[in-house]
Amino acid sequence: xxxxxLAVLAELTHRCPLQCPYCSNPVELxxxxxxxxxxxxxxxxxxxxxxxxxxxxxxxxxPMARPDLDQIVAAARDAGLYSxxxxxxxxxxxxxxxxxxxxxxxxxxxSFQDSEPARxxxxxxxxxxxxxxxxxxxxxxxCGLPLTVxxxxxxxxxxxxxxxLTMAVDxxxxxxxxxxxxxxxxxxxxxxxxxxxxxxxxxxxxxxxRARERLRGRVTIDHVVPDYYGRRPKxxxxxxxxxxxxxxxxxxxxxxxxxxxxxxxxFETVRERTIGEIWRDSPAFDAFRGTSWMPExxxxxxxxxxxxxxxxxxxxxxxxDAAAADPVCDKSPDHVTLTSLTNQALAEGAPDLVYRxxxxxxx
Amino acid sequence: MPRLxxxxxxxxxxxxxxxxxxxxxxxxxxxxxxxxxIRRCDxxxxxxxxxxxLAAAFHEQRHVVLKDVTALLSDxxxxxxxxx
Numbered sequence: 001x002x003x004x005x006l007a008v009l010a011e012l013t014h015r016c017p018l019q020c021p022y023c024s025n026p027v028e029l030x031x032x033x034x035x036x037x038x039x040x041x042x043x044x045x046x047x048x049x050x051x052x053x054x055x056x057x058x059x060x061x062x063p064m065a066r067p068d069l070d071q072i073v074a075a076a077r078d079a080g081l082y083s084x085x086x087x088x089x090x091x092x093x094x095x096x097x098x099x100x101x102x103x104x105x106x107x108x109x110x111s112f113q114d115s116e117p118a119r120x121x122x123x124x125x126x127x128x129x130x131x132x133x134x135x136x137x138x139x140x141x142x143c144g145l146p147l148t149v150x151x152x153x154x155x156x157x158x159x160x161x162x163x164x165l166t167m168a169v170d171x172x173x174x175x176x177x178x179x180x181x182x183x184x185x186x187x188x189x190x191x192x193x194x195x196x197x198x199x200x201x202x203x204x205x206x207x208x209x210r211a212r213e214r215l216r217g218r219v220t221i222d223h224v225v226p227d228y229y230g231r232r233p234k235x236x237x238x239x240x241x242x243x244x245x246x247x248x249x250x251x252x253x254x255x256x257x258x259x260x261x262x263x264x265x266x267f268e269t270v271r272e273r274t275i276g277e278i279w280r281d282s283p284a285f286d287a288f289r290g291t292s293w294m295p296e297x298x299x300x301x302x303x304x305x306x307x308x309x310x311x312x313x314x315x316x317x318x319x320x321d322a323a324a325a326d327p328v329c330d331k332s333p334d335h336v337t338l339t340s341l342t343n344q345a346l347a348e349g350a351p352d353l354v355y356r357x358x359x360x361x362x363x
Numbered sequence: 364m365p366r367l368x369x370x371x372x373x374x375x376x377x378x379x380x381x382x383x384x385x386x387x388x389x390x391x392x393x394x395x396x397x398x399x400x401i402r403r404c405d406x407x408x409x410x411x412x413x414x415x416x417l418a419a420a421f422h423e424q425r426h427v428v429l430k431d432v433t434a435l436l437s438d439x440x441x442x443x444x445x446x447x
Binding site: 004006007052054080082106107109144146148175177216217219220222 | 369370372379385388390440441442
């Protein structure tokens with residue numbers, strides 16, 4: 001008996017006006033002509049509810065690039081799903097925000113690149129992003145929707161974390177997320193430019209702790225230590241095929257948003273079978289589900305049903321073997337590789353950023 | 364007078380046959396007592412009134428119930444689920 005998933009990440013499109021060099025989308029971006037139609041996304045929202053999921057995160061690319069977003073939100077609401085819009089907000093005008101709220105959107109998350117306009121433009125590869133984002137945050141509040149401010153942090157902005165938090169608090173969010181860049185896909189190409197120093201990581205922990213004290217009962221702050229500085233892996237996606245699934249713009253159903261980096265895997269699409277069938281019975285979801293696939297040191301580890309072996313994509317990226325223990329774990333023989341990659345990234349200094357673009361293949 | 368925070372809602376989940384609390388980026392399944400408290404957080408009832416109501420409904424001593432209600436609400440307020 002396979003438990004139903006709790007949440008679904010729906011990448012409605014890979015198109016985005018921004019070009020952030022740490023984008024979590026795959027390096028092979030899907031083109032607009034392959035995207036699911038409005039009718040298909042509406043059907044997908046029903047299937048997400050049918051398989052038993054309760055929340056849908058509408059993401060991208062930039063989900064606002066879909067002119068039919070309010071129809072998709074309405075379909076999520078009709079299916080009883082809690083809907084969360086994950087957006088860069090540069091396309092989020094007052095008028096569109098009102099339409100989305102009217103369609104039944106539950107929550108908005110806006111990501112910020114920096115608190116200083118020129119630095120924010122440089123990371124986003126987009127002029128005037130910060131002012132638009134601030135206006136959008138105000139529009140979210142005026143519509144009575146809860147707001148999460150997502151602060152993406154890395155070596156080039158961590159020294160100003162206090163300023164970032166001050167900016168975030170001024171936007172009156174319910175929740176702030178301090179999100180260290182995770183090194184997959186695009187971010188691996190920019191690891192040398194973005195990897196934080198040990199001092200920055202330590203100092204960030206203290207800064208967040210002080211802010212939590214100050215803001216207790218008003219704003220919650222989520223903060224996770226960046227992987228390369230961790231000793232215990234995160235339960236990536238809450239365990240493969242346990243809580244979560246991802247749908248790409250063309251309808252591929254993935255156990256995690258980076259799963260296409262794993263070689264030899266075949267992913268089915270919502271055009272072939274229902275999400276329920278794919279969740280319960282497909283080679284990709286079975287591959288790393290549960291604990292029977294685990295080699296040592298995971299197989300006999302007392303934490304195997306806590307972290308579920310960590311992240312498969314990270315295991316592949318660092319060790320070359322998708323079934324190895326996540327090297328974040330200090331029981332992994334490859335844990336030392338992570339340390340040397342960190343040191344190497346720091347020693348390389350700050351090379352030019354490789355921006356996320358269609359057809360960009362540098363690195 | 365406690366109420367659910369902005370963006371928090373409850374629903375009965377037919378798949379799991381349980382009440383679920385949905386909030387931004389999180390969701391949880393409250394136990395029966397917790398849910399009885401949460402569903403009374405409508406912004407009009409005081410903490411005292413919620414305790415009165417629960418004590419009557421479950422034939423419990425009011426001071427015991429009040430302690431549970433206060434502890435749960437302070438935990439939920441810390442997590443941003445309830446606003447007091």
